[in-house]
Amino acid sequence: MRSFLNKDADCVAVAETVARRDRVGFMELYFIVVIQRGRDSTLRILRGGFFPIALGDDENRTGLGELDGGAKTGHTRSDYKKVRFQSRWVWIQVHMVQRKVMATFSVRTPAHQYDCVVARGCVAQLADRIPDKSGNVFVVTTEDVWDLHGRKIEQSLGSRSFHALFFPGGEERKRMVEVEILAEQMVELGADRSSIVVSFGGGIVGDLAGFLAAIFMRGISVIQVPTTLLAQVDAAIGGKTGANLVSGKNLIGAFHQPLAVLIDPDLLTTLTPREYRAGLYEVVKCGIIRSPRLFGIMHNQPHQVLARDPATVEEIVAQSVRIKAEVVTADEKESGLRRILNFGHTLGHALEAETRYAHLLHGEAVAFGMRAATHLGWSLGTCPEPDARAILESIGAYGKIPPLTHIRAENLVARLGSDKKTIQGKVHFVLPKHIGETEIRSGIDGAAILAATGQALAELA
Numbered sequence: 001m002r003s004f005l006n007k008d009a010d011c012v013a014v015a016e017t018v019a020r021r022d023r024v025g026f027m028e029l030y031f032i033v034v035i036q037r038g039r040d041s042t043l044r045i046l047r048g049g050f051f052p053i054a055l056g057d058d059e060n061r062t063g064l065g066e067l068d069g070g071a072k073t074g075h076t077r078s079d080y081k082k083v084r085f086q087s088r089w090v091w092i093q094v095h096m097v098q099r100k101v102m103a104t105f106s107v108r109t110p111a112h113q114y115d116c117v118v119a120r121g122c123v124a125q126l127a128d129r130i131p132d133k134s135g136n137v138f139v140v141t142t143e144d145v146w147d148l149h150g151r152k153i154e155q156s157l158g159s160r161s162f163h164a165l166f167f168p169g170g171e172e173r174k175r176m177v178e179v180e181i182l183a184e185q186m187v188e189l190g191a192d193r194s195s196i197v198v199s200f201g202g203g204i205v206g207d208l209a210g211f212l213a214a215i216f217m218r219g220i221s222v223i224q225v226p227t228t229l230l231a232q233v234d235a236a237i238g239g240k241t242g243a244n245l246v247s248g249k250n251l252i253g254a255f256h257q258p259l260a261v262l263i264d265p266d267l268l269t270t271l272t273p274r275e276y277r278a279g280l281y282e283v284v285k286c287g288i289i290r291s292p293r294l295f296g297i298m299h300n301q302p303h304q305v306l307a308r309d310p311a312t313v314e315e316i317v318a319q320s321v322r323i324k325a326e327v328v329t330a331d332e333k334e335s336g337l338r339r340i341l342n343f344g345h346t347l348g349h350a351l352e353a354e355t356r357y358a359h360l361l362h363g364e365a366v367a368f369g370m371r372a373a374t375h376l377g378w379s380l381g382t383c384p385e386p387d388a389r390a391i392l393e394s395i396g397a398y399g400k401i402p403p404l405t406h407i408r409a410e411n412l413v414a415r416l417g418s419d420k421k422t423i424q425g426k427v428h429f430v431l432p433k434h435i436g437e438t439e440i441r442s443g444i445d446g447a448a449i450l451a452a453t454g455q456a457l458a459e460l461a
């Protein structure tokens, strides 16, 4: 089967028996057309078409020509076709099976290029992603994640020895001192410049383990294996690493691109509903800033999304990863396009700071910030009313965030000047233009910001 499923064998006519459909395995984003003979579960390959398809908004451009029904992730479709078979025309039932076993998105920066793999079960690839020349492997994780999913890492690494290093977790522990503690443990365990860090956890572990790798012996490799939705669609991609200072979040850090990012949506089944929903707001954000198609899924199918339907989760994660990978590729260090990822973050960060990082999860604060930015765009005329309403509805579809009755709009607006994203004292807002596109504005009238903030607060009261 493997040899047949070879990219070089483009559109070949083959008659090869496959035992069962579920054995049609390991195709990376390729279609295969099979004929089913009556009730016989045996499948016979009529024609294999090998088309790399982008899991993006333009995915309909590829497919199998006449058979292409605009397949979607996990889509299986059958149709009747008249084909010539042994000199006779016969009607056959044709199944178009799109087995997206693995979607891979590439991040390219001037100095690095790496894969972000999105696939259920892809933790199993970890061993293959560690270069042969690597020395000791250090898996940085938290106890909760290790208890739930550590076995998958152990299974992947097999006989290869590794050290699991435990970090206590929590935003208040995302500090330099913890990086030092981990680095000391590594030295004691014989780490050297050839050692490799595997980050296995949510965004906090990812940021901290990435930072550890960035500065340990002036930089060693890291593979990111994110385990929360927020980390899978955002934090693990793009090479931003860091820790908090007493005076502010993420005020110390480095850009350190990983060797690879392995994104396994199956890991998300154990997330608490609140953590999962917090990540969903970042997915909604990706749709708003860059993809009407992703926005459409989030807007129209909240039930499947909230029920964690596996194919839907895989699709929304993959599309978000594609967007983040594209944006980071275009602008590694956030001087241009990458700033669109901050949609909802200007006032979101202000709210996180105002609530001392204790009341809300990051994604929840972003949900608030997106509401405020949408009201602002609507009032300034950058965003038409139907789009603004659709955005507000989509954010609302993912549940309530903790009450904000004690928060005053004036206090949030007063915090804007001290945001890390402020450039030379100017507050920049990412405003929606319509679904899929944003614009960046600075110098916005304070009264308009205050009014939009007040509206967002009132909606969430």
Ligand SMILES: NC(=O)c1ccc[n+]([C@@H]2O[C@H](COP(=O)([O-])OP(=O)(O)OC[C@H]3O[C@@H](n4cnc5c(N)ncnc54)[C@H](O)[C@@H]3O)[C@@H](O)[C@H]2O)c1
Binding pocket: 142, 144, 145, 148, 169, 170, 171, 174, 201, 202, 203, 204, 205, 207, 227, 228, 229, 230, 231, 234, 235, 236, 237, 238, 239, 240, 241, 250, 267, 268, 269, 270, 271, 272, 275, 362
């Ligand atoms: N580097 C970046 O570009 C970037 C972008 C966005 C956010 N961040 C950072 O990410 C951090 C937030 O990350 P987060 O939201 O993932 O929080 P987190 O890392 O604290 O994880 C949330 C909780 O879920 C637990 N958990 C993780 N995986 C789990 C799983 N599969 N099942 C059950 N429980 C699991 C964690 O142990 C933790 O208790 C912040 O510090 C933020 O600054 C970084």
Ligand SMILES: [Zn+2]
Binding pocket: 234, 282, 345, 362, 366
């Ligand atoms: Zn964010």
